[in-house]
Amino acid sequence: MQQTCLYTVTVFTDDQVGLLNQVSIVFTRRRQNIESLSASPTSIPGVSKFTFTCWSTLRMMEQVVKQIEKRVGVLKAFLHTDDDIVYQNIALYKVPTRSLVDNHVVEKILRRHNARILEITEAYTVIEKTGHNDETRALFEELMQYGLTQYVRSGRVAVTKDAAEHFTAFLEEQRRLEQSQADAAANSNDN
Amino acid sequence: MNERITGAEVLMRGLVAEGVDRVFGYPGGAIMPVYDKLFDFTSSITHILTRHEQGAIHAAQGYARVSGRTGVVIVTSGPGATNVVTGLTDAMLDSTPLVVITGQVSVSALGTDAFQETDMIGLAQPITKWAIQIQRPEDIAPALAQAFYVASTGRPGPVVLDLTKDAQLGLTSWQYTPCRFVRGYLPKPVLDMEQVRAAADMINAARRPMILAGQGVALSNAEQLLISLAEKADIPVACTLLGLSAIPSGHPLFAGMLGMHGNVAPNYNTNRADLLIAVGMRFDDRVTGDTTRYATQAKILHIDIDASEFDKNIRTDARVHADASEALSALMPLVDKAEHSSWRRSFARHAAAEQSRVVAAAVNPPESEPLLNMHQVVHCVSEHAPEGAILVTDVGQNQMASARNFRFSHPKSIVTSGALGTMGFGLPAAIGAKMGAPNRTVCLFTGDGGFQMTLQELGTIMQYGTDVKIVILNNNFLGNVRQWQSLFFKNRFSQTPMLNPDFIALARAYAIEGEDVESRNELIPAVERMFAHHGAYILNVNIDPAAMIFPMTPPGESVDTIMLNQNEYY
Numbered sequence A: 001m002q003q004t005c006l007y008t009v010t011v012f013t014d015d016q017v018g019l020l021n022q023v024s025i026v027f028t029r030r031r032q033n034i035e036s037l038s039a040s041p042t043s044i045p046g047v048s049k050f051t052f053t054c055w056s057t058l059r060m061m062e063q064v065v066k067q068i069e070k071r072v073g074v075l076k077a078f079l080h081t082d083d084d085i086v087y088q089n090i091a092l093y094k095v096p097t098r099s100l101v102d103n104h105v106v107e108k109i110l111r112r113h114n115a116r117i118l119e120i121t122e123a124y125t126v127i128e129k130t131g132h133n134d135e136t137r138a139l140f141e142e143l144m145q146y147g148l149t150q151y152v153r154s155g156r157v158a159v160t161k162d163a164a165e166h167f168t169a170f171l172e173e174q175r176r177l178e179q180s181q182a183d184a185a186a187n188s189n190d191n
Numbered sequence B: 001m002n003e004r005i006t007g008a009e010v011l012m013r014g015l016v017a018e019g020v021d022r023v024f025g026y027p028g029g030a031i032m033p034v035y036d037k038l039f040d041f042t043s044s045i046t047h048i049l050t051r052h053e054q055g056a057i058h059a060a061q062g063y064a065r066v067s068g069r070t071g072v073v074i075v076t077s078g079p080g081a082t083n084v085v086t087g088l089t090d091a092m093l094d095s096t097p098l099v100v101i102t103g104q105v106s107v108s109a110l111g112t113d114a115f116q117e118t119d120m121i122g123l124a125q126p127i128t129k130w131a132i133q134i135q136r137p138e139d140i141a142p143a144l145a146q147a148f149y150v151a152s153t154g155r156p157g158p159v160v161l162d163l164t165k166d167a168q169l170g171l172t173s174w175q176y177t178p179c180r181f182v183r184g185y186l187p188k189p190v191l192d193m194e195q196v197r198a199a200a201d202m203i204n205a206a207r208r209p210m211i212l213a214g215q216g217v218a219l220s221n222a223e224q225l226l227i228s229l230a231e232k233a234d235i236p237v238a239c240t241l242l243g244l245s246a247i248p249s250g251h252p253l254f255a256g257m258l259g260m261h262g263n264v265a266p267n268y269n270t271n272r273a274d275l276l277i278a279v280g281m282r283f284d285d286r287v288t289g290d291t292t293r294y295a296t297q298a299k300i301l302h303i304d305i306d307a308s309e310f311d312k313n314i315r316t317d318a319r320v321h322a323d324a325s326e327a328l329s330a331l332m333p334l335v336d337k338a339e340h341s342s343w344r345r346s347f348a349r350h351a352a353a354e355q356s357r358v359v360a361a362a363v364n365p366p367e368s369e370p371l372l373n374m375h376q377v378v379h380c381v382s383e384h385a386p387e388g389a390i391l392v393t394d395v396g397q398n399q400m401a402s403a404r405n406f407r408f409s410h411p412k413s414i415v416t417s418g419a420l421g422t423m424g425f426g427l428p429a430a431i432g433a434k435m436g437a438p439n440r441t442v443c444l445f446t447g448d449g450g451f452q453m454t455l456q457e458l459g460t461i462m463q464y465g466t467d468v469k470i471v472i473l474n475n476n477f478l479g480n481v482r483q484w485q486s487l488f489f490k491n492r493f494s495q496t497p498m499l500n501p502d503f504i505a506l507a508r509a510y511a512i513e514g515e516d517v518e519s520r521n522e523l524i525p526a527v528e529r530m531f532a533h534h535g536a537y538i539l540n541v542n543i544d545p546a547a548m549i550f551p552m553t554p555p556g557e558s559v560d561t562i563m564l565n566q567n568e569y570y
């Protein structure tokens, strides 16, 4: 049995309806449970990015990435471990204001967790925390003592640590390929 | 230039631009504008009206497989679309290039459970190479061009274009540019000469090499290259089910068929070789048996165009990511002339043992044996078939018996549902195969079960006068299931006996000639009449239901655990 660890799969796609579904069914068909998912536009017009995290084995994730890349509309997929990337999650916590105030813990919590308050009403307080899973989890556990009523955590967002920008290079390469195909077509029409 | 035409006309002109002269299909409400326009294009596009959409798509598969062209299917929305789902899955798994056009309701009705609306894209995405819905007429031409490009390049597969009524009826201008590039889609990997050199070194160092040829060889037209390489380096060539006919059956290096009901020599020697050279095949579980006991002693070199196949089922030691033809031509000059005579003799020994212990009695049973078996029928038909005949099979015992016993002389001579094992594939696929290769004889072997899954296509044969030779291997049982019940379920024949109609009377109802064959002395004259007859012909051959297909590697066993009969292992 191979070791499991938390992998991050980032997928760059054309900005088209239905691609997220096509990519996520590659995980589900192989019974891989997606731990988190985020989808967003990128700095490049017409290109979307999905970021999946998944506990799995290297062998399984390598196969999943190859299957993802086979989908038409998927531009490129990358497999990362936590060492390769800088990443964050964001979490929101809703807690009854009274219980925080009565226990005089607001300042302690905010300082210790480097969290901030987004909204306070008489009834509830919404706290925000960005960080890694263990950090957002630690605040979750602490706030449970004070009657936490809602908790939500976003999918992971991540950028690579590598100095080289592999996706940008890939897009450049694709542009060159497209141009050479077009030239070849133009030449064959001339003859 | 400013001429405005409907989306339906764009589709027709686009098909013509792609060189399509034949489509298979079935009309209905949501595709009527296309069928109406087709009426104006009958001089350039022949439409084959099958009797069921499943028949249309299997016919297109048969057509594509023998002709190397992309099969085209047109069906309506809803039930028309869902009826092609089996064929799409089959074509996806067996890498068959298809462009399937489905009708769809108007854009405003999408998602409302409108009459005959179904989420075809949602259904099709997991079972196609690409599936896209088209809502505007101006999007048809680029989508159609991309569909043909994606379907036919790289590892081929089916594509679905879901055409809403708005797209069919709306007006647009005519402009068509064939597609040569899709961003992020890389059908032709750049050949890595390092990989080729490493592969050549492995081949040159091997003393007991074996080639495993899959359908990738036929798909890249690499049959001749494969044979030349095998001859130069003196390497036995085994074929997967879909790889059959890549090398003629009579070639001295042909080692037989791989897999559960394959030949003894290649299966047994899989676990004796020091190098397996897999070319355009994917180590399907029906080929490998128990993967933990598969060729653990051998190095494995895998040549494939689809990188996702590498290390998927079997760990490989080296890979060449390329289509078979490109990889083999690059390898050819680097591979040394060699001789592996004692290794080759081991194949001959195993083949002789299989011949004397299994095949001889099956193909040539004692005169006292009153009932016919499938092996002897296929053997007899194959001996009488004209040069270059194409074998089409259905699924089950008939498929294994015919793949084992049919002799191939020409490439691209087998059409069978490999990965999906779709009963009912045979009859419509045979019709398509005949249309794709009109100058070749097409022989279909089918079971009584599978034949009845799509027998409505006899109507298609009648309407178009398609000359297919149909042999029903009729054991009045779902034979393959019965065999498993015999071997692994204590002879409990649950739901496998079948009461069948008079197939010849049925054929007659469709104006198709044929005859029943009950016994051995009727067989040869009947086969001769079938081949002498111009036009379709059906032989309904009465087969011993107790006869089984051997050799057999039982499910879950290692590839060299081979049953020769109920009681004896090799």
Ligand SMILES: Cc1ncc(C[n+]2csc(CCOP(=O)(O)OP(=O)(O)O)c2C)c(N)n1
Binding pocket: B394, B395, B396, B397, B398, B399, B421, B422, B423, B424, B446, B447, B448, B449, B450, B451, B473, B475, B477, B478, B479, B480, B481
């Ligand atoms: C559509 C479909 N349903 C069920 C099966 C399972 N199956 C495989 S072989 C077989 C029996 C086939 O019987 P028949 O068509 O009479 O052929 P035979 O095995 O007797 O040659 C069945 C039911 C299948 N492969 N495809």
